[in-house]
Amino acid sequence: MPEPFATVEQFLGRFDERFVAQLTSANGTAVDTVRVSSALTDATAELQGYLARIPAGRHPDASTLRVHAIKVATYLLSQGRPGKEFESIRNGYTDTISFYKDILAEVAAQNATPPLGVSYDAPPPVFNHRNLRGLVP
Secondary structure, three states, X not given: OOOOOOOHHHHHXXXXXXXXXXXXXXXXXXXXXXXXXXXXHHHHHHHHHHHOOOOHHHOXXXXXXXXXXXXHHHHHHHOOOOOOOOHHHHHHHHHHHHHHHHHHHHHHHHHXXXXXXXXXXXXXXXXXXXXXXXXXX
């Protein structure tokens, strides 16, 4: 099993101890570093699932991977807290996953070729709705 993209210490350094205690313990009074470590391992595995499909030259650097792993781990830890609303945590998770999905979409568009014997006159992939937002109806 590969090393997680972030350590427990790096995770704990980003948040207030009381916040992490609420995420990791049933009574919200103590930080459970085992749960944090497990969440970081799971987050790394989830991100590696995306990285395996992205060319190595497009992989984010280590500091970005660390931030993404912490966001995903925080989201995973928040799932164990029924009845609590963590909108910003969910947004951090969905933004992180969207980052990787966007890279995959760009790679797929760059690698798309028409079947042999078929020609088309579609605009280049750079001319898409996201890039031309506000410039076309």
